[in-house]
Amino acid sequence: MKTKLSLLSAALLTASLSLYPAVSQAAIPQAVEGQAVPSLAPMLERTTPAVVSVAVSGTQVSKQRVPDVFRYFFGPNAPQEQVQERPFRGLGSGVIIDAAKGYIVTNNHVINGADDIQIGLHDGREIKAKLIGADKESDIALLQIDAKNLTEINQTDSDNIRVGDFAVAIGNPFGLGQTVTSGIVSALGRSGLGIEMLENFIQTDAAINSGNSGGALVNLNGELIGINTAIVAPNGGNVGIGFAIPANMVHNLVDQIIEHGEVRRGVLGVSGRDLDNELAKAFGLDTQHGGFVNEVMPKSAADKAGLKAGDIIVSINGRSIKSFQELRAKVATMGAGAKVEFGIIRDGDKKTIKATLGEADKVEAEAGNVHPMLQGATLEDSKKGIEITEIAQGSPAAMSGLQEGDLIVGLNRTKISSLKALKEALEDKQSSVALKILRDNNLLYLVLR
Incomplete structure (x- = not known):
C-alpha cells in the first residue's frame, strides 16, 4: 500500500510539472505583498540548543512473594520474598535553565531510579549529569553538568x-x-x-x-x-x-x-473542594471558578491570616484560579515562608487576605530510640527512605558505619519506607540485623548487633 501511494504521488507531481514552466529555487518569493514569509526558524535557531536529550540506565528491583508450598518445604528460615534485579534504560528530554552553572530541568519520572544519567547536547557532546534534587509530587528534577559553551533558555x-x-x-x-x-x-x-x-x-x-x-x-x-x-x-x-x-x-x-537541596513545601492549612454550580447557586455567586474552604486547621497559616470555613478563594497574588486543586498545587510549590495574597469571597463580598505559608511537618526521631546501635544519629522520613540527617562523631551509629546522607531502604530482605515501620520491624529482632543502605546511588548492607 505504501508503494502504491508513493507512485501515485510521483505521477501527480510529474503531471503538474508538465503544465507549468520550471521554477528555480532562487525564484521562490521571500515576501508576499511586501510582507516577509513567516517562519519559526529564527526563533528555533536560538532556542533549540537549550533543549537536551536525557539517557538513563539503572537497576529495577522487584519483589515476589515466595509460594507457601516452597516456604513449607524449606522450613521456617525460608525467605518470605524473592528479590529480582533487572537493568533498565530510558530516554527523555531536558532544558538548560542556567548555562553558567550547568543546571538542567527535567521530569522526575525520567530519571527516577537511574544510576547513570547522560546528557546529549545539541552540538553532539555527551556529558554525565549529577542529580541535584527532585520532587516526586510535582514531577520535577534538577540536574547539573560540567560543561562550557552552553545555551540557556x-x-x-x-x-x-x-x-x-x-x-x-x-x-x-x-x-x-x-x-x-x-x-x-x-x-x-x-x-x-x-x-x-x-x-x-x-x-x-x-x-x-x-x-x-x-x-x-x-x-x-x-x-x-x-x-x-x-x-x-x-x-x-x-x-x-x-x-x-x-x-x-x-x-x-x-x-x-x-x-x-530539597523542596520545602508550603502549607496553607485548609481543606476544601472545587466551587461547582450547586455551591455557586447556594451562595448566590455569579462565578463557578475558585476553591471552596470546608475547614481551616487551628494555628495554621490560614487560621493566623483570618481565613474562615465558607470562604471562597478566587485568586492568588492577583491571578485568578479555577479550582481547589489549582490552589493546592500553587500553594505547595511556592515553598514554606512565602508571603501570599489571597482574593476571597465571603458572604458575597470580595476581600483580600495576606498569609505567610507554613512548612509541611517532618517526622524526625533520635535513632537511639529505634535501636541502641543507631544512637547518635537523627533519622527523618523522606520520599526515598529514612534519611540520616545528622550523626554524632564517635557515637554507636558512627561506629556501625552509618554516614550523614545515608538512606535506610530496607531491613534484611524487607523493604522499609518509614520510621514507624523500621521501629516495628526492629522490636521483634533479638539477633543481628542487616540494614540496607543507599549511599551515593550505591546499595550496601550494614550489620547491627
Whole structure:
C-alpha cells in the first residue's frame, strides 16, 4: 500500500510539472505583498540548543512473594520474598535553565531510579549529569553538568499565557533526536487527572510523544512557558492532548532545590473542594471558578491570616484560579515562608487576605530510640527512605558505619519506607540485623548487633 501511494504521488507531481514552466529555487518569493514569509526558524535557531536529550540506565528491583508450598518445604528460615534485579534504560528530554552553572530541568519520572544519567547536547557532546534534587509530587528534577559553551533558555511569566496562544514543543520523542512541533495552548489549570500528586497543567495540542517528557514548551519568542510531562494516549501515540508543568511552578521548585537541596513545601492549612454550580447557586455567586474552604486547621497559616470555613478563594497574588486543586498545587510549590495574597469571597463580598505559608511537618526521631546501635544519629522520613540527617562523631551509629546522607531502604530482605515501620520491624529482632543502605546511588548492607 505504501508503494502504491508513493507512485501515485510521483505521477501527480510529474503531471503538474508538465503544465507549468520550471521554477528555480532562487525564484521562490521571500515576501508576499511586501510582507516577509513567516517562519519559526529564527526563533528555533536560538532556542533549540537549550533543549537536551536525557539517557538513563539503572537497576529495577522487584519483589515476589515466595509460594507457601516452597516456604513449607524449606522450613521456617525460608525467605518470605524473592528479590529480582533487572537493568533498565530510558530516554527523555531536558532544558538548560542556567548555562553558567550547568543546571538542567527535567521530569522526575525520567530519571527516577537511574544510576547513570547522560546528557546529549545539541552540538553532539555527551556529558554525565549529577542529580541535584527532585520532587516526586510535582514531577520535577534538577540536574547539573560540567560543561562550557552552553545555551540557556529564556524564561517568562507563565501566568500571562492565554488559551489560544501559540505554543511550540521541543524534545526527543521516541529517541529520534531533537524534534519540534507546534500548536496552541488548549487549556489552563488542568487538574484531577491522576497523573501527579500536584496538578496545575497547561494543556496543548502541540504533538507530544514518549520521550518528550522533560522537554520545553515555548511561546513564539522562544521563552519557556512549561515543561512537557504527559499525554492522553489511548493508542500509545499523540492525539493532540498533552500536558506541561507551568514555568512559574518549575521556577519556584528549582529555587527551593538549589537553596535547600530539597523542596520545602508550603502549607496553607485548609481543606476544601472545587466551587461547582450547586455551591455557586447556594451562595448566590455569579462565578463557578475558585476553591471552596470546608475547614481551616487551628494555628495554621490560614487560621493566623483570618481565613474562615465558607470562604471562597478566587485568586492568588492577583491571578485568578479555577479550582481547589489549582490552589493546592500553587500553594505547595511556592515553598514554606512565602508571603501570599489571597482574593476571597465571603458572604458575597470580595476581600483580600495576606498569609505567610507554613512548612509541611517532618517526622524526625533520635535513632537511639529505634535501636541502641543507631544512637547518635537523627533519622527523618523522606520520599526515598529514612534519611540520616545528622550523626554524632564517635557515637554507636558512627561506629556501625552509618554516614550523614545515608538512606535506610530496607531491613534484611524487607523493604522499609518509614520510621514507624523500621521501629516495628526492629522490636521483634533479638539477633543481628542487616540494614540496607543507599549511599551515593550505591546499595550496601550494614550489620547491627
